[in-house]
Amino acid sequence: MNITDSARAFALLSTSIADALIACWRSKYDYAYWRPITAIRLADTDGNPATKPDATWMSLVQTPPYPDYVSGHASGTGAATGTFSYLFGARSIDLDISSSVTMTTRHYDSAAALDAETMNARIWLGIHFRKAMTDANRLGHRTASWTITHEFRPLHH
Numbered sequence: 001m002n003i004t005d006s007a008r009a010f011a012l013l014s015t016s017i018a019d020a021l022i023a024c025w026r027s028k029y030d031y032a033y034w035r036p037i038t039a040i041r042l043a044d045t046d047g048n049p050a051t052k053p054d055a056t057w058m059s060l061v062q063t064p065p066y067p068d069y070v071s072g073h074a075s076g077t078g079a080a081t082g083t084f085s086y087l088f089g090a091r092s093i094d095l096d097i098s099s100s101v102t103m104t105t106r107h108y109d110s111a112a113a114l115d116a117e118t119m120n121a122r123i124w125l126g127i128h129f130r131k132a133m134t135d136a137n138r139l140g141h142r143t144a145s146w147t148i149t150h151e152f153r154p155l156h157h
Contacts, residue, residue, distance in 0.1 A: 011152045012144075013083045020079035020143040024072050024136060033069035036126050059126030070136035071128050077118040078140020079147075081111035086148050 001009060034042075037059055043051040084093050090111045098105045108114040119133035 008152050008154065009083075009087050012087070012147055013080060015151060016079040016083050016140070016144040016147040017076050019147060020075040020140040021072060023139055023143065024070050024075035027070045027139075028067040028072075031069045032067045033129075033132070035063050035068040036129060037063045039129075061125050061127065063127050068128055069132040070139060071119075071122060071132045072136070073122055074115075074119055074128075074133045074136035075140045075143075077115060078137035079144045080140070081115050082141040082144025083148070085111045086144065 037057065039046065040054050040057040043053040081090075081093075084090075084095075091109075093108060093111055093114070095108045095114065096105050097108070106117070108117070115137050119130070119137060122128040122133055123130055
């Protein structure tokens with residue numbers, strides 16, 4: 001990419017992610033949906049006689065102290081992969097993400113692979129329900145799509 005295209009790409013990416021996270025955090029407090037730890041421990045209060053509580057259930061990591069729905073991680077990832085898909089093609093990303101916590105690196109060759117692993121990881125950790133992840137990822141993709149079609153349009157002379 002030349003300097004102009006690179007600047008536009010970074011503007012699209014950062015604006016899409018920022019707008020998705022703003023919408024996400026608004027949703028968290030509009031919906032105020034409980035997290036898995038609360039739902040599992042208080043399953044006898046959900047109005048469904050088929051669910052039973054497990055007062056000792058724990059997530060694999062500490063549960064964040066704010067509502068589940070929608071996921072911030074999936075919102076941001078959806079906005080990023082939506083932007084990457086527009087810029088490079090959904091099936092042609094070549095992305096390595098390193099973790100300073102686990103000292104590992106994960107490789108992604110498609111936007112769908114990054115989306116899926118991001119959503120599954122937060123569910124497997126026990127801190128989100130699937131709906132919080134899929135709806136947030138969709139929110140991120142829609143935000144990216146809107147940003148791409150309305151902001152930072154290329155100028156043709």
